[in-house]
Amino acid sequence: MADSDPLILLREAIKTQGPYHPTASSDPASPRVELAQATHLAFPTRGIALPIATPTRFISNDKPFDLRSIYFAWLNRDQLIPQYNAEATALNESLGDKGKVQNLGYIEKLDLITWLEGAESEYIVPLAGGEAAAAGGEAATAKAGAAASTARAGKGTLDPRLASVYNGERKMGDRNTVLRGIKPTDFSHVRKLATPFLTKKSQSAPISTTANPTTSVSSKVSGRRPDPIILLSPSASALLRLNNIRSFLQDGRFTPADTAASTASMLHVQRSMPSIDPNRPLRFILVEGPEQFKPEYWNRVVAVFTTGQTWQFKNYKWSSPNELFKHVLGVYVGWRGDAPPDNVKDWGHRVVSTAVDRWRGDGHDASRFRDKEITEQIWKAIETAMVHKGWRKDAAPSSI
Template sequence: MASSTTTDPLLLFRQSIRTSSRIIPVSSSESNDEVALSQATHLVFSDSGNRVVLPVDVQSRFMSTEGNLIDLRSIYFAWVNRDITIPEYNAAAEKLNEELGKGGVHKFPFVERLNLIAWLEGAGDDTEFIKPLVGGEKEGGEKVGGGFGEEMKKVEKRGEKAGKGMVDPRLAQIYEGERRMGDRNSVLRGIKPTDFSHIRKLATQFMTRKPTGNSGDARSSTNISNNPSLALNQKPAKRPDPIILLSPSASSLLRMSNAKAFLEGGRYTPPDHSTPPTMIAVSRIIKDMDPNRPIRFILVEGPENFRPEYWNRVVAVFTTGQAWQFKSYKWTNPVELFKHVQGVYLGWRGEQPPESVRAFGHKVLACSVEKWRDPGQPGAEQSRWRDREVVESIWKAVEANMRAKGWKKDAAPTSI
């Protein structure tokens, strides 16, 4: 058994992974019977008869962002759970810590866990989380096996002792010449700094502004006329997708879960309670703008991720009449908002819209759908034929507002 005081835990762990050797948690230094990690006191590293035992609480050279050295048990736990998601990993770590009591495992954050797994798999020798070896010893030192060349020599010696002959020299030569993968630091940095200043001259002709008729753009038009290839390669500007805002209220009949089926398929179904997507897209052909290609509309429930220019793309806002919906809008006053954007209220047939919706003004379209009934009930499906009629009335109002605001086949309004 090798001494645990002369063996670096991280290098031993990495070499065991490289040679596909077993790493077994045991209940004592003399045992070879595998036990659960919560009951283990040591880890046994075995490779073709060589047995190395290390305590699970021995500290490694991996240092967390808090400045603490991570123990071997936490390294082993992170490695065996490398393929599960972060929430699953955190839940497993909490369960193990409950079983261990004191001295639980360290829960690696995402970046730490990613760097550790990559380093153990041999993706690179440099990482900010691993302290260098004392005395300047290299990561591939001979204590635990340095590189594939050294490993093949050890395999050859073991083969001779076992009377099984030599390893194929050609195979050993291939392993010796194998290129090791680098991490981001070694890949992005060469042997010397590179001067890219000459790229500016090449990029000047491609970054020239288009002529707009102003006197200050005379030089730009000259550059374009001198380079006819630029005029041939100019692509038409892409029209941004219009945006429809849905109400985030739980009482809204139209939510992210059922909006696509209603606005595209023309059939109303009640919203479900599953986790909705943050954004969906629906398509609609507007013949006055582009009769050959459908226009994609982006549907979201709130403007939390909006940039200022996104408000010029909003073509409709669905509302339930609750004023808190507009607190984070560009126009927090509903009356002012619906002067710029088409409003839509969707309610049940036979019920009057709330007084607040009627107070918003005529720019809010009030629509009603038949009350939802279980499809298993007699005649339930017969009442749903009116849904498409309601959908068409909504799209008609949205399209009229888009034409009034200046939406075109290849352009969106710069201000609404």
């Protein structure tokens, strides 16, 4: 049930800042213990203590992660991947034969943390039968009713005539309770009725002849579209690094990379791209290297920022720049007035070469008016390349 689902309980506790802690007992009121000694995760305000080894709906590589691994990932949400892995190894040694923390890749970890903070997830399997929607609708209705009752009552006694009016009110529900009622409805029989029509349609569908015949779009109908990835150059000479790329791509303002310290191993920015999805912005993941990549992540890479140094591509799927930029858009950002490196010129039109005004120091914001123009030029090139590669409103390329 939704009210005892470990992921929903943990997400609600984080949102409401309610108490939750590991314990060595099934009693929700039992005291906190170290995670290595815990047998349960307690939610005292809900009167629930779930076994720490309970499998959850967070699935990666067809394997569900247990509650201990999810809780551990949340505790270490600000850790870099090497530190996170070291903490997981130390905890596994302390656990011995009592269990094991399952390691998360950094894309999965980011996905889980953002879901616990209120976003969507491509790794969490929805509750069966719409239980989550029904539970959410009932909770929202009850909360609204309680708030209205408190507002009407005020500090004094409610006027009897006004009370009679309120008693005659028609109680309204939200869209979930109106459409589904108080019990989840099973629509699985509809799938059997629709199968002949879907099969006939797939057999008669014309073969697509696009400009890039090697690009195929994922046939996955359900589920969340994966986030596109942008790779940055790890070179110390790069003008754009993790600590200044967000202000440039999201706000259209350049600041030197050495003016702000950053310990983040990845960032994400949002950008509206009407030609791909006119209704909602796309979320882009920004990283400086592919060391933690799984093979399928390369199909999500939409741009590579480079300084023209070929050592950057040593660990890439395509280590040859000429081959790399046949699959992925390249972006070079230098100083205005300086000629691009010879390597960038040799790579041709597959690398967008741009330049920003030199940094004159704080207090010279008026001279940065052209930064926005360069930012828009880069985003336009990325959007055009994504459309060409097969990014759609509800799907991403299965190969690039």
